[in-house]
Amino acid sequence: MNPLLVFTVLPLGIFLTWASISMLRQKWMYLLVADSFLPGKPSLAMLPNGILMMLVPFSDWITALPKPLSGMISIFLIICLAAALIGCFWMPRPLQPQWMKDSDERLKNGTDAAAVKYRHRLTGLPAPDEQPRGPQHDH
Structure with missing residues (x-):
């Protein structure tokens, strides 16, 4: 040894x-x-x-x-x-755990968290997990 x-x-x-x-x-x-x-x-x-x-x-x-x-x-x-x-x-793929397969599918479809945040940043709309900015008024 x-x-x-x-x-x-x-x-x-x-x-x-x-x-x-x-x-x-x-x-x-x-x-x-x-x-x-x-x-x-x-x-x-x-x-x-x-x-x-x-x-x-x-x-x-x-x-x-x-x-x-x-x-x-x-x-x-x-x-x-x-x-x-x-x-x-x-x-x-059969040797990969299910959570890894699901994550790969979200990356391929563009529905992962980073892609969604980037898409919302380009359009100027708040991402689903962000609060809207500025004063809120109920009409």
């Missing part, structure tokens, strides 16, 4: 796994920033990447296991690596 991997890659893997699970549960949404940099869903791809990074420091122990077990763990790690790499560039 390499101590450098234990003190660098293992904590990063724990963090990425925690952050990705928290993002899926809509508790900690900061990983969504990564989705604007790549065409896929890197925020979702961080889960298999985090699992891979948590297990890499223990590769010596994994290879010391009996061959069938170490082979299955190795295949699992290869699948995690492939899912993490492919997920950054393409994530199938």
Whole structure:
């Protein structure tokens, strides 16, 4: 076991796994920033990447296991690596949570909060969440 991997890659893997699970549960949404940099869903791809990074420091122990077990763990790690790499560039819709699909649909239709606010700013009308400015008179 390499101590450098234990003190660098293992904590990063724990963090990425925690952050990705928290993002899926809509508790900690900061990983969504990564989705604007790549065409896929890197925020979702961080889960298999985090699992891979948590297990890499223990590769010596994994290879010391009996061959069938170490082979299955190795295949699992290869699948995690492939899912993490492919997920950054393409994530199938069935693997995305429903709230992410709904958000993507609102962005495509132009009905997300930022687009609505921008549209109202261009027309000069107050956005639905803003109060009208100036004095109000009932006639």
